[in-house]
Amino acid sequence: MTAYVGAIDQGTTSSRFVIIDRTGLIVAKAQTEHQQILPQPGWVEHDASEIWRNTEWAISTALDEAGLTPVDLAGVGITNQRETSVVWNRGTGRPVANAIVWQDTRTADLCAEIGHQLGEGFLRRRTGLPAATYFSGPKVRWLLDSDDEIRREAQRGGLAFGTIDSWLAFNLTGRHVTDVTNASRTMLMNLETLDWDHELCEAIGIPPSMLPDIEPSITDYGSCSGVLEGTRLRTILGDQHAAMIGQAAFSVGDTKCTYGTGAFLLANTGVLPVASTAGLLTTVAYQRVGQPARYALEGSVAVAGSSVQWLRDNLDLIEHSEDIEALASLVPDNGDVYFVPAFSGLFAPRWRPDARGVIAGMTRFTNKSHLARAVLEATAFQVKDVLNAMRSDLGSELTELRVDGGMVANTLLMQFQADILRMDVVIPRQIETTVVGAAYGAGIDAGVWADEDELRSHWQESHRYTPQLGDERVAELDAGWSKAIERSLDWV
Numbered sequence: 001m002t003a004y005v006g007a008i009d010q011g012t013t014s015s016r017f018v019i020i021d022r023t024g025l026i027v028a029k030a031q032t033e034h035q036q037i038l039p040q041p042g043w044v045e046h047d048a049s050e051i052w053r054n055t056e057w058a059i060s061t062a063l064d065e066a067g068l069t070p071v072d073l074a075g076v077g078i079t080n081q082r083e084t085s086v087v088w089n090r091g092t093g094r095p096v097a098n099a100i101v102w103q104d105t106r107t108a109d110l111c112a113e114i115g116h117q118l119g120e121g122f123l124r125r126r127t128g129l130p131a132a133t134y135f136s137g138p139k140v141r142w143l144l145d146s147d148d149e150i151r152r153e154a155q156r157g158g159l160a161f162g163t164i165d166s167w168l169a170f171n172l173t174g175r176h177v178t179d180v181t182n183a184s185r186t187m188l189m190n191l192e193t194l195d196w197d198h199e200l201c202e203a204i205g206i207p208p209s210m211l212p213d214i215e216p217s218i219t220d221y222g223s224c225s226g227v228l229e230g231t232r233l234r235t236i237l238g239d240q241h242a243a244m245i246g247q248a249a250f251s252v253g254d255t256k257c258t259y260g261t262g263a264f265l266l267a268n269t270g271v272l273p274v275a276s277t278a279g280l281l282t283t284v285a286y287q288r289v290g291q292p293a294r295y296a297l298e299g300s301v302a303v304a305g306s307s308v309q310w311l312r313d314n315l316d317l318i319e320h321s322e323d324i325e326a327l328a329s330l331v332p333d334n335g336d337v338y339f340v341p342a343f344s345g346l347f348a349p350r351w352r353p354d355a356r357g358v359i360a361g362m363t364r365f366t367n368k369s370h371l372a373r374a375v376l377e378a379t380a381f382q383v384k385d386v387l388n389a390m391r392s393d394l395g396s397e398l399t400e401l402r403v404d405g406g407m408v409a410n411t412l413l414m415q416f417q418a419d420i421l422r423m424d425v426v427i428p429r430q431i432e433t434t435v436v437g438a439a440y441g442a443g444i445d446a447g448v449w450a451d452e453d454e455l456r457s458h459w460q461e462s463h464r465y466t467p468q469l470g471d472e473r474v475a476e477l478d479a480g481w482s483k484a485i486e487r488s489l490d491w492v
Contacts, residue, residue, distance in 0.1 A: 006231070017059040019439075044104045076234065079239050085163060171226070172233055218286065264298065279299075301386065302341075338377075402428065
């Protein structure tokens with residue numbers, strides 16, 4: 001049997017391709033960034049054609065590095081930034097506009113209108129989601145409303161909508177398809193039937209002819225052409241769902257957090273969806289063909305690693321992102337300075353699009369090290385808010401948090417995270433959990449690995465952070481964060 005599996009990881013800032021062997025080790029990878037298009041405040045766009053070109057480059061480069069061809073791969077998987085929305089012409093295969101990114105807030109008024117029309121309770125029961133700018137359906141409706149010719153072509157059946165996974169799958173296989181995890185982020189899929197909800201499509205204003213076919217996450221999507229001709233597409237997973245598989249979070253209660261552009265916590269709830277009363281999302285965790293879907297509770301933090309990029313690019317306080325830890329370590333604490341990075345409003349558990357970023361508590365004593373520390377601590381505070389909501393919804397105490405993503409290399413942040421959570425934070429040896437999770441899915445479908453139990457054996461602990469701060473200090477920090485949050489609200 002072929003010993004290698006490949007995976008595309010198409011993220012918010014870059015595209016890459018990774019090849020792993022039967023033991024789960026990465027044997028080759030290539031990555032390149034794409035442009036962030038910011039036409040006006042609150043708008044974030046990507047050029048989908050650039051993303052596809054970058055993906056082709058990454059695939060070819062990694063294969064060359066490994067000395068392999070697509071025929072040597074048992075299969076490939078796709079994992080992707082989830083809610084980012086692409087609309088393309090079925091005849092030409094070209095996008096009709098830039099992709100609207102998950103961070104984009106231009107649909108705030110439309111979401112408020114939809115929420116009022118349908119009712120938040122109805123939306124949550126059908127989709128597990130609130131009416132928020134985060135999700136895909138309103139982005140497509142905005143595009144249709146913004147251009148009469150685009151609307152007419154959509155009504156004629158000439159346009160296709162998809163999240164980034166659909167766009168990549170279309171270019172690789174010619175099929176217009178998505179999986180249950182990405183579909184569950186659109187506000188258009190019924191969470192129980194795992195199919196498009198035509199009542200929601202009509203209410204939100206999306207012609208059903210635009211929508212891709214929904215299939216299980218782990219299944220044979222068909223043969224690839226072009227740069228991957230000779231292998232098959234066997235998995236599609238939204239990035240956070242792929243990270244769950246990469247973290248071997250297969251049991252009920254298993255919880256992981258990925259620290260990337262944002263921070264995303266998912267807790268496995270098994271074969272039944274759990275309705276949140278604490279501001280979380282109910283989402284599909286993953287589905288293997290022929291098996292019931294697994295569900296999860298999710299809390300999404302919009303700004304995590306991107307706040308460090310903001311400190312670097314907008315304020316010029318550091319030269320490289322990794323420099324923030326050394327700068328923040330020059331002071332013993334935050335000096336009572338708190339930073340709320342509500343650049344796109346606040347996501348879970350508050351869902352406040354009216355919030356904006358604030359820096360609170362500064363005095364003449366404050367210096368750039370205090371600000372750097374406050375930026376790092378903001379991610380940990382937001383993660384704690386989400387974890388507290390998970391504890392409330394699940395009605396049980398979580399014992400440990402498995403973490404991955406670029407920010408886990410920051411020891412100051414990880415120790416602070418454990419301190420304020422009052423629980424262990426665990427880093428695996430393989431921190432590339434997202435792309436490896438997509439590769440694992442493809443390998444399971446191809447028979448490289450038998451099942452989830454075999455994948456569990458690949459997961460190994462690298463480092464464990466245990467709480468060190470006293471309860472009184474944690475309570476003081478929580479109080480300061482709460483005051484800063486209040487000052488960020490009602491800004492817009």
